[in-house]
Structures are given as structure tokens and as C-alpha cells.
Amino acid sequence: xxxxxxxxxxxxxxxxxxxxxxxxxxxxxxxxxxxxxxxxxxxxxxxxxxxxxxxxxxxxxxxxxxxxxxxxxxxxxxxxxxxxxxxxxxxxxxxxxxxxxxxxxxxxxxxxxxxxxxxxxxxxxxxxxxxxxxxxxxxxxxxxxxxxxxxxxxxxxxxxxxxxxxxxxxxxxxxxxxxxxxxxxxxxxxxxxxxxxxxx
Numbered sequence: 562x563x564x565x566x567x568x569x570x571x572x573x574x575x576x577x578x579x580x581x582x583x584x585x586x587x588x589x590x591x592x593x594x595x596x597x598x599x600x601x602x603x604x605x606x607x608x609x610x611x612x613x614x615x616x617x618x619x620x621x622x623x624x625x626x627x628x629x630x631x632x633x634x635x636x637x638x639x640x641x642x643x644x645x646x647x648x649x650x651x652x653x654x655x656x657x658x659x660x661x662x663x664x665x666x667x668x669x670x671x672x673x674x675x676x677x678x679x680x681x682x683x684x685x686x687x688x689x690x691x692x693x694x695x696x697x698x699x700x701x702x703x704x705x706x707x708x709x710x711x712x713x714x715x716x717x718x719x720x721x722x723x724x725x726x727x728x729x730x731x732x733x734x735x736x737x738x739x740x741x742x743x744x745x746x747x748x749x750x751x752x753x754x755x756x757x758x759x760x761x
Contacts, residue, residue, distance in 0.1 A: 569595075621692070623668040623685050625650050633666060640664040644692065645702040646718055648672050648711065652704060664702070667692065672705055672714040684714075686721065693725035703731045707752070 569591060576587035594602035618624065619631035626632075633639060643664025647653050653666050669684040671677075681687070692698065701722040705711035719729035735753025736745055745753075 618670075622666045623670060623688070624653055624666060638663070641697045642699040643702065644698045644700070645704050646689070647704045648706060648714075652706075656704065665698075669705075669714070672708075672710040673717060674710045681717070686718075689718075690721060690725070693722065693727055698725075698727050700728045700730055703729055707734045 572591045573584070573587045576582055576590050577584065579587075582590070594605075615627050616625050617627070619626040619634055620629050621634040622631060624631050624633065628635075640663050643662075644667055645653075645656065645662060645664055646667045646669065647656065648669050648671060650668055653668055656662055667685075667689050671679045671684055673679060673681070673684065693701070701718070703715040703718050705715045705718075715731055719731075722729035733756070735749060735756060736742065742750065
């Protein structure tokens with residue numbers, strides 16, 4: 562659609578960089594900001610500019626941080642014997658909000674995927690190896706997603722942990738709480754059945 566304004570067209574195109582935002586959604590957002598939310602749009606622009614300039618990565622865990630070391634890594638009350646490895650900052654946030662986990666983290670910023678050009682170097686595994694060699698960590702929790710790439714990444718990380726004399730553990734996968742077996746997909750049910758636990 563031709564808007565008649567090159568700047569408006571640029572705004573719509575810029576909004577399309579967001580995940581799940583296509584041409585129509587981007588156009589709707591742009592029109593909404595210009596019609597009703599100019600002041601908040603300017604605030605959004607300022608905050609977005611500042612965030613892009615100031616937010617980097619923690620030098621220890623690779624999570625997003627404005628400081629060289631994030632608040633989790635610099636918190637002395639966190640258990641330094643536990644290290645949870647996640648694929649992204651979104652996964653870290655989910656664990657923090659849903660569990661009582663009080664250990665440390667390492668954020669891969671992806672998963673092993675040679676087709677996408679993501680190998681050990683891109684995931685910061687050299688930095689992870691350094692942390693494993695410090696002697697503090699006793700257990701490494703592998704919290705990668707249960708996808709083909711996530712499982713391959715977890716397998717690689719488990720080997721890394723064992724080589725450093727650290728016990729690797731994996732998040733449990735299977736039937737969701739409150740789920741009914743007839744509605745669980747075959748792959749999930751097969752994995753849950755194969756990973757069954759003894760009942761106390």
C-alpha cells in the first residue's frame with residue numbers, strides 16, 4: 562500500500578522487524594501511534610534508542626545487562642554451586658518467575674544449529690568452559706528446549722560438564738500437569754514413557 566509519505570513507509574517497514582509483525586500489523590501500529598499516541602510514541606522512540614545503546618551482555622552469564630555484571634551474577638545470596646544453562650533471556654525470565662531456583666545462569670543466546678551458522682563459538686561455550694573450570698559449580702542444569710537442536714545442544718553441554726567433573730542434569734519432559742494422556746502428542750508421550758521415574 563502506498564501511504565504517500567516515504568517516512569511513514571519507513572516507519573511501517575521498521576516495525577516489521579518485530580517477531581510476528583507483518584505488513585498489516587505494522588501499518589496498524591504506525592497509524593495508531595500517529596493518530597492517538599504521539600507522546601507515547603516519542604517516549605517509545607527515546608527508550609528504544611537508549612536501550613539499544615546501553616543494554617549489552619553480562620560478562621559472566623551473557624544475559625542482557627546495563628552493567629558489566631548483571632544483578633543475578635552479582636547477587637552474593639545466589640547458590641554458586643548450581644548453574645542453569647538456557648537458550649535465551651526469555652527462558653531465564655520464565656524460570657525466575659515460575660520456580661524457586663536460586664542458582665546461577667548461563668545464557669547461550671541460541672542453540673547449536675550448523676545450518677544457521679550457530680556453533681560452539683557463537684553460543685559462548687568457551688566462556689562456559691572457563692566457568693566450569695573455576696571449581697565452584699557442582700551441578701549444571703540443562704534447560705534447553707525439547708527440540709531437535711535443543712536436545713543436541715543439551716547432549717553437547719552434558720559432555721562438556723562431565724569432562725569438567727560436573728554432574729549434568731536435564732529438565733524433565735513429558736505429560737504436562739493437568740494434562741490428559743489422550744490429548745498428549747505421540748512424541749511427548751513416548752519421551753515421558755521412556756523417562757518414567759520410580760514412585761516413592
